[in-house]
Amino acid sequence: MMVITSALLGVVLVGSLLVSGVGGSLLARAAVLGDVSERDSSSSAFCCALLSFQLGTKVSHPTDPIYKTQSAGYWSLQEANVQPACRLTPTTAEDVSVAVATLSKHRCPFAIRSGGHMSWAGAANIEDGVTIDMEAMSAVEVSEDKKVVSLGAGARWKPVYSKLEPLGLGVLGGRVADVGVAGLIIGGGLSFFSPRFGFACDSVVNFEVVLANGDIINANASSHPDLYLALKGGSNNFGVVTRFDMLTFPQGNLWGGVVITPISTAPKQFKVLEEFARAAQTDPYASILNVHLYTSGMSLSLNSMVYTKPVQYPKIFKPFTDIKPQLRNTMRITTLSDISQELADGVPKGFRQAFGTVTFGNSAALFAAVHNITETTFTPLKRVPTLQYTVVFQPLTNSIFNASAKAGGNVLGLTPSDDNLLWLDLNVQWTDASDDEAVTEACETIIAETTAYAKKAGLYHKFIYLNYASPGQDPISSYGADNVQKLRQTARKYDPGQVFQRLVPGGFKLYNGKEDSAFCGVDDWCD
Numbered sequence: 164m165m166v167i168t169s170a171l172l173g174v175v176l177v178g179s180l181l182v183s184g185v186g187g188s189l190l191a192r193a194a195v196l197g198d199v200s201e202r203d204s205s206s207s208a209f210c211c212a213l214l215s216f217q218l219g220t221k222v223s224h225p226t227d228p229i230y231k232t233q234s235a236g237y238w239s240l241q242e243a244n245v246q247p248a249c250r251l252t253p254t255t256a257e258d259v260s261v262a263v264a265t266l267s268k269h270r271c272p273f274a275i276r277s278g279g280h281m282s283w284a285g286a287a288n289i290e291d292g293v294t295i296d297m298e299a300m301s302a303v304e305v306s307e308d309k310k311v312v313s314l315g316a317g318a319r320w321k322p323v324y325s326k327l328e329p330l331g332l333g334v335l336g337g338r339v340a341d342v343g344v345a346g347l348i349i350g351g352g353l354s355f356f357s358p359r360f361g362f363a364c365d366s367v368v369n370f371e372v373v374l375a376n377g378d379i380i381n382a383n384a385s386s387h388p389d390l391y392l393a394l395k396g397g398s399n400n401f402g403v404v405t406r407f408d409m410l411t412f413p414q415g416n417l418w419g420g421v422v423i424t425p426i427s428t429a430p431k432q433f434k435v436l437e438e439f440a441r442a443a444q445t446d447p448y449a450s451i452l453n454v455h456l457y458t459s460g461m462s463l464s465l466n467s468m469v470y471t472k473p474v475q476y477p478k479i480f481k482p483f484t485d486i487k488p489q490l491r492n493t494m495r496i497t498t499l500s501d502i503s504q505e506l507a508d509g510v511p512k513g514f515r516q517a518f519g520t521v522t523f524g525n526s527a528a529l530f531a532a533v534h535n536i537t538e539t540t541f542t543p544l545k546r547v548p549t550l551q552y553t554v555v556f557q558p559l560t561n562s563i564f565n566a567s568a569k570a571g572g573n574v575l576g577l578t579p580s581d582d583n584l585l586w587l588d589l590n591v592q593w594t595d596a597s598d599d600e601a602v603t604e605a606c607e608t609i610i611a612e613t614t615a616y617a618k619k620a621g622l623y624h625k626f627i628y629l630n631y632a633s634p635g636q637d638p639i640s641s642y643g644a645d646n647v648q649k650l651r652q653t654a655r656k657y658d659p660g661q662v663f664q665r666l667v668p669g670g671f672k673l674y675n676g677k678e679d680s681a682f683c684g685v686d687d688w689c690d
Contacts, residue, residue, distance in 0.1 A: 207248035207249075207271070207291045207292060207293070208248065209269065209271075210248070210249075210265075210266060210269060210271035210273075210292075210293055211224070211248050211249035211293060213265055213269065214249065214251055214262060214265060214266075214293065215249075217261055217262075217265065218251065218253075218258060218261060218262065221251055221252050221253060221254065221258060222249050222250070222251050222252075223249060223250045223251075223252065224248075224249050224250075225246065229250070229252065230249075230250050233250055233252070233276075233294075233296050233298065234246075234250075234288075236279060236298075236512075237276075237279040237287075237288065237512070238278075238279055238280045238281075238282075238341075238510075238512045238516065239281070239282045239283070239284075239512070239514070239515060239516035240513070240514060240515045240516070240594070241282065241283055241284035241515055241516065242279055242281070242282075242283070242284055242285075242286060242287065242288050244284065245284050245285060245288040245289065245290050246290060246291070247274070247288060247289050247290065247291065247292050247293060247294040248291050248292060248293065249293055249294075250293070250294045250295075250296050251293060251294070251295045251296065252296050252298065252299050253295065253297065253299065253300060254299045254300060255300070256300075256371060256373060256379050256405040256406070257379070259295065259373045259403050259405055260373050260377040260378070260379050261377065262293075262295060263295075263373050263374075263375060263377055263402075263403055263662075264375075264376060264377025266293060266662075266666065267375045267376065267377075267660065267662045267666065270666065271292065271293055271666065272289055272292035272293070272666050272667075272668065273289060273292050273293040273294065273295060273666060273667060274287055274288050274289035274292065274293070274294045274295065274667065274668075274669045275287065275294075275295045275297065275345075275399060275403050275667065275669075276288060276294055276295065276296045276297060276298075276343075277297050277316050277317060277343030277344060277345035277346045278319055278341065278342050278343020278344070278345070278346055278347075279343065280339075280341070280342045280343060280346060281346065281518075281630075281670075282516035282517055282518045282590075282633075283516075283517075283518075283633070283634045285668060285669050286634075286669050286670060287346070287669055287670075288669070289668070289669065295403065296317075297315070297316040297317035297343075297345065297405075298317040299317060300315035300316055300317040300318075300405060300406075301315045301317040301318040301319070301322070302314075302315040302318070303315070303318055303322060303323050303326040303327075305326070305327070305330060305332070305411070309330060309332060309411060310410065310411060311368060311408050311409065311410060311411065312326075312327065312332070312334055312408075312409055312411050313406055313407070313408050313409075314344045314406065314407045314408075314409065315344075315405070315406060316343075316344065316345040316403070316404055316405050316406065316407070317343070317344075317345075318343070318344040319340065319341050319342065319343060319344065320336045320337040320338075320339065320340055320341075320342055320344065320347075320503055321340035321341065321500050321503050321504060321507070323336055323344065324336070324498070324499045324500035324503060325500045327411065327414075328414075328498050328499070328500060331413055331414065331415060332411045332412065332413065332414060333356065333411065333412050333413070333414025333471075333499065334366065334409050334410075334411055334412075335352070335354045335356050335357070335360045335361070335362075335363050335365070335366035335409065335410070336352075336354055336363060336409075337352065337353075337354065337363065337503070338353070338354065338355055338452075338469075338502075338503060338506055339503055339506045339507045339510065340500070340503040340504045340506070340507035341507050342507075344407060345404055345407070346630070347363055347630060348363045348364050348367060348404075348407055349364065349394055349395075349396070349397065349398050349399065349404060350396065350398055350628075350629040350630040351363070351364055351395075351396045351573070351575050351628065351629060351630065352364055352630070353557070353586075353628075353630075355417075355419075355450045355469045355471055355499070355502075356412075356414075356471060357450070357563045357566070358443070358446075358447035358448070358449070358450065358560050358562045358563055358566070359447045359448070359471075359562070359566060360412070360566050360570070361563055361564075361566035361567035361569075361570050361573075362395075362396075362563070362567055362573060362575065363409075364394070364395035364396055364573050365395065365566065365567045365570040365571070365572075365573055366409045366410045366570070367394075367395065367407050367408065367409050368383060368384070368408050368409065368410060369381055369382070369383040369391075369406075369407075369408035370382045370383070370390075370391060370394050370404050370406070370407060370408075371404065371405045371406035371407075371408075372390065372394070372401070372402040372403065372404050372405070373402055373403045373405055374401075374402045374657055374658065375402065375657075375658045375660060375662035375663065379405075382394060383408075384571065387657075389649070389652075389653050389656065390402075390653055390656075390657055392571075392572070392573070392574060392649070392653075393574060393649065393650050393653040393654075395572075395573035395574055395575075396573045396574040396575045396629070396642065397574055397639070397650050397653070397673075398629060398639070398670050398671055399663060399667060399669070399670045400650065400654055400658075400663050400664065400670075400672065400673050401653060401654060401657050401658060401663060402657065402658070402663065414471070414499070415473060416473045416496050416497060416498055417469060417470060417471045417472060417473060417496070417497070417498075417499060417502070418469070418470040418472070418473060418474055418475055418476075418477070418494065418495070418496050418497075419467075419468060419469035419470065419494065419495075419497065419502045420467075420468065420492070420493035420494035420495055420497075420502070420505065421465055421466065421467045421468075421491065421492075421493050421494075421505065421509075422465070422466050422468070422483065422484060422486075422489055422491070422492050422493075422494065423463055423464070423465045423489065423490045423491040423492075424463070424464045424465075424466075424486055424487070424488065424489055424490060425463065425464065425488065425490065426455065426462035426463055426464055428464050428486050429455055429464050429531075429534060430531065431486055432453060432455075432464050432466070432483075432486065433527040433528075433530040433531050433534075434527045435482040435483055435486070436451075436453045436527065436530060436556060436558070437525055437526060437527040437530070438482060439451060439479065439480075439482065439483070439558065440525040440558040440560075440583060440585060441525065441583065442479055443479065443558055443560050444560050444561050444562065444582075444583070446477075446479050447560070447562050448470050448471045448472050448474075448477075449468075449469075449470055449477065449479045449480065450468070450469045450470075450471075451466060451467065451468050451469075451480075451483070451557075451558065452466070452467040452555055452556075452557055453466055453530075453555065453556040453557075454466070454467065454553050454554070454555045454556075455534055455537075455553070455554045455555075456551065456552065456553040456554070457541065457545070457550070457551055457552050457553075458551035459551070460545075462538075463490070466483050467506060467509075468480050468483065468484075468494065469502060473496045475494075475496065476494070493505065510590070513594075514549070514551075514592035514593060514594055515592065515593050515594060515595075515596065515598075515599065515602075516590070516591070516592055517589075517590070517591040517602055517603060517606045517633065518588070518589065518590060518606075518631050518632060518633050519587075519589040519606045519607070519609065519610040519631070519632070519633045519636070520586055520587055520588055520589065520610075520627060520628050520631035520632055520633075520636070521586075521587045521610060521613045521614055521617065521623075521627075522559075522584055522585070522586055522587075522623075522624040522625070522626040522627065522628070523584070523585060523587070523613075523617040523622045523623055523624055524583060524584060524585075524617075524620075524621075524622035524623075524624065525558070525583045525584070525585060525622075526620065526622055528620070529616065529617060529620055529622055530556055532613075532616050533554060533556075533587060533609075533613050533616075534554060536608075536609055536612045536613055536616070537552070537554050537589070537609050540605050540608050540609050540612075541605055544598075544601060544602065544605055547593055547595070547598050547601075547602075549592070549593050549594040549595070550591075550592070550593050550598075550602075551591070551592045551593075552589070552590065552591040552592070553588075553589075553590045553591075554587065554588075554589060555586075555587070555588040555589075555590065556585050556586075556587060557585060557586045557588060558584075558585050559577075559581075559584040559585060559586060560583075561579060561581075561582045561583070563577075564577050564578055564579045564581055565579050574642055574646045574649060574650060575626070575642055575646075576626060576641065576642035576643040576646050577626060581624065581626075584624055584626075586628055586631065587613060588628075588631045589606060589609055589610065591605075591606055606633060607633075607635065610633070610636075625641050626641050626642075627641040629671055632671065637671070638671055639671050639672075639673060647673070650673055651673050651674075654673055
């Protein structure tokens with residue numbers, strides 16, 4: 164790799180920036196880079212100029228069309244409104260290597276974006292820093308023997324399924340079409356196929372990773388097995404994953420869709436959900452999202468049901484499909500890509516977004532309590548014209564945890580002894596930034612009161628699902644002390660300079676904002 168000094172940049176960078184169309188203020192900064200100090204070398208202007216010199220038009224700036232398109236492509240308005248100094252769109256792992264090594268060396272803050280489907284500002288974007296947008300690295304390649312599919316880190320799930328379906332194959336992927344491959348997997352990842360195969364991360368046989376020093380390595384069961392394990396739930400704390408090699412399995416059409424009923428059916432829904440969560444332990448083809456929502460001034464109940472065989476109205480779902488009246492019923496034999504698009508249509512972008520989650524045991528009384536807590540908390544906010552919110556209950560069968568263990572395990576801390584659990588996914592949308600504080604406080608209240616109720620009922624579980632967590636939650640600590648220790652040891656080994664703890668502030672960090680004295684002294688900027 165070429166070593167580029169400030170003096171060298173002072174001679175050649177101006178011409179490079181003129182070719183790449185960098186704005187005048189940045190160009191003026193570049194003209195005097197020969198005099199830049201080491202301290203100034205971490206400025207956003209210097210960092211973007213340096214990347215432009217190295218990677219040319221793959222770096223875009225606020226006036227460039229691709230910058231604007233990528234910024235507008237985030238799911239939440241909070242993320243879309245974040246303004247990085249520049250964006251990099253790599254096309255190869257080597258591009259990522261050059262960028263990460265450069266940004267690390269010059270201490271330039273940066274973010275990594277795969278699908279950009281987290282809710283809060285800065286999760287996969289960075290104000291006045293560098294955002295590495297992986298969208299161009301979206302290849303989906305099936306091995307010759309059709310046993311493995313290799314996914315670029317910028318891929319989304321619907322194109323993955325569309326590539327596999329004609330081959331009669333499936334993969335342990337996400338349920339929503341436009342969610343990014345990378346974020347879902349390194350956060351754990353729940354799938355319609357999880358009762359058979361575990362979490363999405365459990366199906367990865369190899370991660371291609373760019374480390375902080377620019378090295379490109381493969382992490383798998385025989386090469387860097389500690390990093391391989393850490394990436395199964397440890398999020399963006401170790402490097403930039405550029406490719407995921409995942410096991411495939413035979414899969415044809417399935418049965419699925421949504422059934423919408425009046426909110427008056429909620430009490431019946433809660434009783435049926437408790438029964439289903441128990442029964443689903445013995446049927447690994449059945450998955451459900453039990454949803455209670457408020458939108459456009461009305462409240463509704465909704466069940467998104469999927470049976471991963473082409474069997475219409477299987478017996479396990481009969482208690483749900485028997486609930487009447489039905490305002491809408493889209494149940495049909497179809498493809499996974501079609502189902503994933505239907506779910507994506509139900510969670511559109513263009514809103515401000517908030518998440519929150521709690522894990523607890525199976526109880527109709529608890530479901531009813533969560534529903535009541537949510538309604539009581541949000542009733543005063545129904546004055547907000549665009550407010551909509553969903554309370555989603557998702558059963559976690561013991562078969563998921565057994566499949567995870569059989570596949571070699573992960574760092575989530577859930578084991579076969581964790582039986583008959585459910586996740587609460589609280590998801591709220593609105594459009595006016597002036598309502599941010601009130602909505603955020605309401606979400607925090609719901610999570611806190613739900614947690615208190617579950618603890619009092621003896622049903623609380625400490626696990627916090629990272630992909631549903633709010634920025635105020637600490638999912639990684641919920642993995643348990645042993646797993647947290649493993650993650651920290653792995654970070655010390657592969658990222659001794661704390662690049663992915665300090666320069667990449669987005670996501671959930673291993674120290675939750677706390678410094679780790681074991682790192683200090685390794686690098687002269689640790690203090």
